[in-house]
């Protein structure tokens with residue numbers, strides 16, 4: 001079972017478990033982002049994605065339930081000379097503010113279904129009308145591969161899960177398939193993912 005303590009132990013091991021560079025898919029969406037946009041990054045871990053967004057001029061709230069991860073995210077932001085609002089929070093139980101963000105970035109955050117539903121409802125609430133969600137997660141086809149992801153299949157995503165969790169959102173792009181991961185020691189090699197960009201209505 002995934003717990004904040006288990007993530008603390010992984011992050012305390014040293015280095016950056018998923019690297020210091022942002023996720024490739026997130027970076028490919030840079031053309032959608034503008035300085036001054038407000039972004040929330042649930043499950044930001046050691047902060048590689050939140051810090052990169054902050055370096056693009058966005059005002060970033062980075063959330064993770066691992067205090068060790070959050071401390072590393074703060075240190076990474078400081079080393080890059082950017083401001084990051086990094087909070088220790090369980091995203092399934094956080095008090096998500098209404099219409100507070102222009103962008104939500106959900107990268108490799110795999111939660112038990114009830115927690116996932118709560119966190120997705122939080123993201124939907126926290127985006128302003130017209131706000132964007134960028135997501136990349138492992139699919140069931142990842143099982144058996146050694147390039148990362150949870151062992152419990154209930155935590156995996158698919159196109160159908162995305163559509164079910166964000167039923168009112170407009171899909172700008174959404175694909176499932178094989179990608180080649182090169183993200184720190186934990187995400188190396190061919191991997192099966194769903195990735196997409198969705199827009200909140202309004």
Ligand SMILES: C[S@@+](CC[C@H](N)C(=O)[O-])C[C@H]1O[C@@H](n2cnc3c(N)ncnc32)[C@H](O)[C@@H]1O
Nearest residue numbers: 007018043044045064065066089090091107108
């Ligand atoms: C696979 S890591 C990915 C980290 C980061 N998104 C990245 O791509 O580098 C998953 C992260 O989700 C966090 N996490 C898992 N469940 C969480 C929860 N309920 N609330 C907040 N963070 C959670 C873990 O602590 C971990 O940092």
